[in-house]
Amino acid sequence: MTKKSTNTVWHHATITRADREALHKHKSVILWFTGLSGSGKSTLAHAVEEHLHKTGNSTFVLDGDNVRHGLCSDLGFSDSDRVENIRRIGELAKLMTEAGVITLTAFISPFKSDREDARKRVPHGDFLEIYCQCPIETCEKRDVKGLYKKARAGEIPFFTGIGSPYEAPDRPELVINTHELTLDESVQKVLNLLIQRGIIKAKAG
């Protein structure tokens, strides 16, 4: 690995993604949750992470809480800033998968083109789009963060679903009807996808 003489060009060792996946004993992937505010993306992502973690998998959830005030703290909510926000999240998720981590992203990500860009950025099969489908009426009724109320009052001009469109995925890898399924059932659907794609192994028993 090393050269003993000084002033020589040191050998450049490189641990690959495959090495890291082997260490973690599972493949890495991006689980890209998309859907309206209140559709259950973040809750589902964290519940999936909890299950994956407890069964020994390396995981991380990227969401508004850990990205908006950090990596993307310089960005606002203009069209171009929203595009750049999703671009950076895509790049971040890509690096996380290269680190051998199952990376779950939970952002509204309302525009098809942004999601397609994120998909194209990684090798085929690395980007699994999970559409959290829920009628806006239900999301608005939940209104956990009080955002719909503010949007209706005109306080959030380009709120997705009200002042700005949500473009549903044409061919997501998975659709979860979060208003019809329990959280357990929803988690299981995601786990089944991961097993089917060979990312994690099915547990015996």
Place this chain on the structure above:
Amino acid sequence: MTKKSTNTVWHHATITRADREALHKHKSVILWFTGLSGSGKSTLAHAVEEHLHKTGNSTFVLDGDNVRHGLCSDLGFSDSDRVENIRRIGELAKLMTEAGVITLTAFISPFKSDREDARKRVPHGDFLEIYCQCPIETCEKRDVKGLYKKARAGEIPFFTGIGSPYEAPDRPELVINTHELTLDESVQKVLNLLIQRGIIKAKAG
């Protein structure tokens, strides 16, 4: 974990950094390598990663190869872009450590203030600054990428050490004289620091 009735607010499960560190069986940390172009930062970071990986630790190296063309592809080399570049790398490294990964960054990062900002962004003890010290004459003699030659020819106006200053750290956690030590010796110094700080365990025998 879940509620069985629909239309209720789902419970928000959260796996913490400590949980991920426990799974990986080591602590996470940022190893921030800084020094002139050609001082051996990237080579040392990759060699340290190789050793850590082979002894079962989760690792990732951030360097120009995987950041400049991705997350920071919109940035050039103006003063403000260079500041923003290092800011994003700091945020990225922070998220990686939250994912339980020992994160090694290998960038010239010539300005004290940028490195101090990255240090302040994370809890005390999470940022270990490793100064790859090497006389510029030696770096220039190596000139692996031919950059010094170009800089001397005026083709790279703000090249660190020639057209732009390198501000050496005042109190780095570690100084490695890369022109005096072998790569093995340098790697060992970094590993000793990690053991001393309780990030990884010393191997018996």
